[in-house]
Amino acid sequence: EIVLTQSPGTLSLSPGERATLSCRASQSVSSSYIAWYQQKPGQAPRLLIYGASSRATGIPDRFSGSGSGTDFTLTISRLETEDFAVYYCQQYDSSPPGTFGQGTKVEIE
């Protein structure tokens, strides 16, 4: 089973700053089968990125994904107030099951 480790656990930033979230896999994820989700309190997750770097429909271009192999990154170029949330990565290389990382909380500093 591929284990995903996200870091940091919490990221404290101000609006307008750049956020860099990391997702490291315990073994190589082929074809960059990594997705990223955003979740706000009391809401369902929302797909942001699939295929490591493809933005989902309607996702602003301040969100970008990169990486390959075992190291993947979600970058939010300039944080807006609505971006403060928890972010999860998911691998679907060995799907099923598609395991999730434990999440990174982006909070207002």
Next chain:
Amino acid sequence: EVQLLDSGGGLVQPGGSLRLSCAASGLTFTSYAMSWVRQAPGKGLEWVSGVSGSGGTTYYADSAKGRFTISRDNSKSTLFLQMNSLRADDTAVYYCAKSPRMTTVNYFDYWGQGILVTVSS
């Protein structure tokens, strides 16, 4: 517009059973694999079970094998999760989630609103 509406949650005693439903609209339901993903209070996301678009292939996490059964009624665009022998650690919000392909459970592009299942005496 794709909409997924989860229902059927509630409070159940340990060892009891519950059936969750997810009514889909705005899509050709049979064209997409579907899954259930859960989230225990204050915790992260855990994929539980998935089914191909035809319903012919099912997948389970180890935590669900032998206790949960996923199924779908394509004539009614509805996904089900039959949960038996429920334990306290099954307490979670359960989401139905749609995958973008018919045969493979991969990432999830649409999610239901979630339904709370509480297992407690």
